Amino acid sequence: MTTPADPVPGGRPGDVDRATALAGELAGRGVHGVVLAYVDTAGVGRVKTVPTAKLASAAAWGVGMSPVFDTFLANDSIVSTDVLGSPDGDLRLYPDLGRLTVLRGQPGWAWAPVDRITQEGAPHPGCSRTALRRIAADAERRLGLTFRAGIEVEWSVGRGDAPEGAFVPATTSPAYGAARQVELSDWSADLLAALAAQGVDVEQFHPEYAAGQFEVSVGAADPVAAADLSVLVRQTVRAVARRHGLRVSFSPAVLATGVGNGGHVHLSAWRDGTNLHSGGAGRHGMTPDAESFAAGLLARLPALTAVTAPSPASRLRLRPSQWAGVFTAWGREAREAAVRVVTGTAGEHDRAANLEVKPVDLAANPYLALGCLIAAGVDGLTSSAPLPEEVTGDPARLGAAEAAARGVRRLPTGLAEAVAAFRADALLRSALGPVLADAVIAVREGELAAVDGMDDEQVAAAYRWVY
Template identity: 45%
Template sequence: MLDVARSGAQQTETDQRDLPAAGAADQRHPATSRAAADQRDPVAGRAAQADPVAAGVAGVTIVWADNNGIPRSRTVPAGQYDAAVERGVGITPLFAVFDSHDGITFEHAPLGTPSGDIRLMPVADRLVRLAGQPGFAWVPGRQVAADGSAWPYDQRGVLERQVARAAALGLDLLAGYEMEFHLSRAGDDGDGDVRPVYDGPSYGPAKMLAVDAFAEQLLRDLDRNGVPVGQFHGEYGPGQFEFNIAPADPVTAADRQLLARQTVHAAARAHGLRASFAPLVTLGQVGNGWHLHTSVSRAGANLLSGGDGPGGLTAEGGAYLAGLLRDLPAIVAVSAPSLSSLQRRRPGYWCGAYTFWGVENREASLRFVPATPLLGAGHANVELKPSDASANPYLALAAVIAAGVAGVEDGLTPPDPVQEDPGGWSEERRAAHGIRRLPVTVEEQLAELRANERIRAALGEELVGAFIAVRESDAARATGRDAADVVRSYRWLY
C-alpha cells in the first residue's frame, strides 16, 4: 500500500499553466523577485485596502497554530478590528503548553502557573474575507508579550527569524505543500470507524464525481481566499483527496496552509461532509501527509539545478540537501511530532521511514525533484515526506530552513542518492549506506530533538521546552491505550 502515489506532473511546484488565472503565483520559483511575488499575491493585494466594516463582515477571526499544529483563534467584531490591530487581543500564555487534547501541562517551568497574559496581534496585511464563510474575515496572528515585545513562544516569529538568517547569507527560499485529507459523511464519527465518501478506484474521475459539488466550491473558495492551487485530485486511500498549494516565501506558505485548512472544512460542512487532515484516520489505512517542498536560491539562481551533482545539484544545493539529511531525525520530531504521526510512518507507505534521499524516489524521506527541460530550472525542489497536520507549519519550516542553511554554511556533501526501497535491505546493508530507521517512539523523537543543537537553537530553548512538555503530556495520555484508540483520538483534531 502507498501513502502517496503521483506522477511527476503532480508536484507542488506546478507549471504556470496549471494555476488559476486569478491570483496565480509566478512559477519561475526562486528566480522571481520578492517584489514581483508580492504584487501577484492576492492576499496581500486585497488586504492593503481591507476594511472589515465596509466589507460587511460580522467579525474577524485571528488565527495561530499551537505546538500540536492545531489552529487556535480569537474573533473580534468588525468594528473592533482596528483596535485589535493596534493593541492586540489578550490570550493566556498557556496555549504554548496545551497538548493535543486540550490538556494543559505545567511541566515546563517558565509556564508553570496559570498567571500571566500575552497579546495576539493580527498580521493586518494578510486579511482575507472568507469565501466559504462570508460573514467573517480571516487573518493570521502573531503572539507578543504584554508590553508588545517579542515573545519567545511565538511560532511565526521563529520562522521569520530563520528566513532573515537565510537572507543575511544571501539565500532565498520558497516553500509549497501537497495537502492530503480524508472526506466522510457528516455524522460518520463517534468511536467507530468512519465510512469514506468514496471507496473505489483511486485517481479517477469517478472519485471526483462523488464529491463534485464540494470540489467545485473548494476550488472557487481557495481562489477567492488567495490560495493559488496547481491541481486537485482523488488520492490513493479510500475517501482521500489532495490539492497542491503553489510555492511562496516560507511565511506566506505557512499562512496559506492554515487558511487552506479553514477553507476545506468550511466547504465540507456546506455539503454535508466532514474533513480530516489527521496523519491517520483509520488504523491500517494510508495516512495524510502535508508534504513540504522547499527550494533555495542565491542571486536568483536555483541552487538545486544547473550543477554537476546528481539530478543537476550544484555544490551549494547539495550542501542544503545534506544539511536536511544530517538533521532529519530532529526535523521530523517537529514536522511529524504526534503519536498519530508515528503510527503513519511505516516502511513501504511512501511516507519516509528511513534516513536517506533519492532522486524522484517516493519512498525516500527526502525526495529530490530535479529540473526538467519541460518545466525549467526553477522547478527543482526537495520534498520532505515525513510532514503532516500535527506539525506547526511555522516551526516545521523553521527547522527545515535551519538545517538546510547550516548545511550550506558547513559546506556539506550529500552521500549518493538511493534509488531503491531500503526497507527490504538487511540491517547490515542499510548500515553500510548510513541509513537508519527514523524514530518510532516519542522517547526516540524527543531524544533526537534534545541532542540537536542546531534545531534547538533555531526554535529557541524556551519554545523547545514547551514543545517537549506537550509531547510528553500526549504520550502520558496514551499510556495503556491500544493503537486503534489512539488513532481515533486524533481523527477530528485536524
C-alpha cells in the same frame, strides 16, 4: 504579502490606518468578524475573533491571549515548562494585515494569521510564526539565502451523518479514481471556487490513495506565507465540507491501518534570484550548496520528526513502503526516500527544482516545521556537508549491512525516540530558542503520557478529529 516586521504596541507603521480602511471595505462586503488564527505547539489551530469594527484596535494594541496555550495538548490538557503553562500573564495577538483574506467558505468572516508579543512589547519567545520569520531572515542576512516553500495538504472526507466519533468515508471509489472525483464533484468545485476567490494559487487537486482521501497542492511562497497558506487552506476545506454535510480529518492516521494523511514540504534555497537546486554541476543539476543543504536535512531527520511528525498518530503513518519516507535516504523522484529531489521537467528546471521532505504530516505546526527544516538545511550548507550516495527504489528492501554501509537508517519508530533525538540536537533547540524548544519537548512528552496504554485503534480514534 507577508509583513516582514514584528508588531509593536500602537501598531506597525501604517497598520492602524490600513486596518481602518480595511474595516470599512470589509463591512461593505458583508464581513462581520475577523478570525485571528495561530497554531499551537501541539499542531492544533486555535483562534480568537474580533468584530470587523475592532480590526483597527487589534492592529494597534493586539488582542489578549494567555501564554498557557503554548503548552496545550491536542486533548486540551495542559502541561508546563519552567516558564510556560501558568495561568498567569497575557500576550497580545496582532493580525498580519498583509495576509488578511475574506473567507469564501464562511460568509460573513475574514481571516488573518497573527504574531504574538508580550504586554511589554517584546516578541513572544513562544511564537512559532515569529521564530520562522527570524530563522529565514537570519539566513538571508548572513548568507544571502531566500527560500520558496509549499506544503501539500492531504485529508480524508467522511460522511457528516456517521456515528459519533466514527469515520465513514464519503466515497468508496478507487484510489486516484475518476469515480471518486465525480461522486464529490459539487463539493470539489465549491472548494476550488472558494480557494480561487481567496487568492490561493492551486497547482493540483485530486483524489488520493486512502479511503475518502484528497490532496491539494498550492504554489510556492516565502516560508511564512507558505505556512499561512497551509492553515488557510485547511480552514477553507473544513468550512466548505461542512456546508455540504461532510466532515474532514487532517489527522496523520484517521484509521489505525493503511496509508495516512501527509503534509509533505517542498523547499528550495535561492541566492540572488537563482535557484540553487538547478543549473549546478552536482547530481541532478544541484549546486554544491544545494547538495549540502539536502545533506543537512538528512543528518537531522531523526530529531526533525519530533517537529514534523509530532503526534502519537504520526507513528501510525510512518511505516515502510507507504511513501511516507521513513528512511534517511534521498533520490531523484524517489517517493520512498525521506528527501525526494524534484528536478521538474525540461524547460522549467530553474523554476521548479526543489526538495520534497516526506516525513511531515499536518499534526505539525507548519511554522515550527519549516523553521527547523530551514535551520537544518542551512547548517548543512554552511558546513559543506557531503551528500551521501543516492538511493533508488524502496530502502526497506536493503539488507542491514548494505543499509548501514550507505548510511540508510530507519527514522524513529516511536515519539519518545524522536523527542530524545530533538532534546540532544543543540542546533534545532537553538534555532527555536529555549522557551519554544522546551515547549516542544514538554508537549510531546505530554502527548506520550496521554496515550500510555492505548492500542493503535484507540490512538487513531483519540486524534481522528483533532487536526
